[in-house]
Amino acid sequence: MKKGYVDLPEGQVHYISAGQGPALLLFHQAPMSAEEWTDIIPVLSAHFTVIAPDMMGHGNSDTPDHEYEMADYAATVLRLMDALGVEDAVVCGNHSGGALATAITLAAPERVRKLIVSCEMLISAEQISTFLDGLKSKPLSRELPMDEPGQFLVDAWERYKALAPTADADTRFLPFVIGQKSRLRPYDAHFAVLRWMSEAEWIAQVECPTLVVGAEHDLFFNQALMETTPSRVPQGTFEVIRDAGALSTFEQPAAWSDAILRFALD
DSSP states (O other): OOOEEEEEEEEEEEEEEEEEEEEEEEEOOOOOOGGGTTTTTTHTTSSEEEEOHHHHHTTOOOOSSOOHHHHHHHHHHHHHHHHHTOOEEEESSHHHHHHHHHHHHHHHHGGEEEEEEGGGGOOOOOHHHHHHHHTTTTGGGGSSOOOOTHHHHHHHHHHHHHTTTTSSSHHHHHHHHHHGGGGGGOOOOOHHHHHHHHTGGGGOOOSSSSEEETTTTSSTHHHHHHHHHHHTTTTTEEESSSOOOOTTTHHHHHHHHHHHHHHHHO
């Protein structure tokens, strides 16, 4: 795997790349970074040119001069694709990254061959609005007030345990550290994604072949809802990843790799 930067008008975008062949783009969830995919990229790179960027304001990419909305994140990725000479690609994202992948697909459908997203893209706009309202009384872990004894770190660790209830401490540690580092940024993509998702059920507007991946312990996972994919999403299918939660790319990288390859190579 190689690391690189691209200079765009909005700032530098950092990315990880590997392999050769058709392009496959991987988008991380907030507040993670491209490191979310480091155990998956080597498997995919045997078949694709894999590119995993850090969203603006995440990882090693620059912090933009204003809080981004979904249209901003999507426009940056499209400019990144131009800069890297990527005409079209399979696009894949987990959680916030799935929303970004969907937004790119809708903004520039001619540049997306296939779409892979996680299960929260099946949640209704009304449910997302309710979830967004709930965050007003329960701040994100990156927003927990710091205190001298460090109780905020214990509280944040408990949040990450809930996100991945069957994972061991070693598996949860990397996303926990990335999440705490995100406190140094003024914002991440969470609220932009949720605001965008509360506007419409975007996944139903996608026309290209689409795979919905659901981790069985994910907050947004619902088996019955997953089974509605073929009827709700044109050219849609689904796969369930067992023994994993919201951090499923860290928890079950082999299962994610297999699901992506089966769909992308079909």
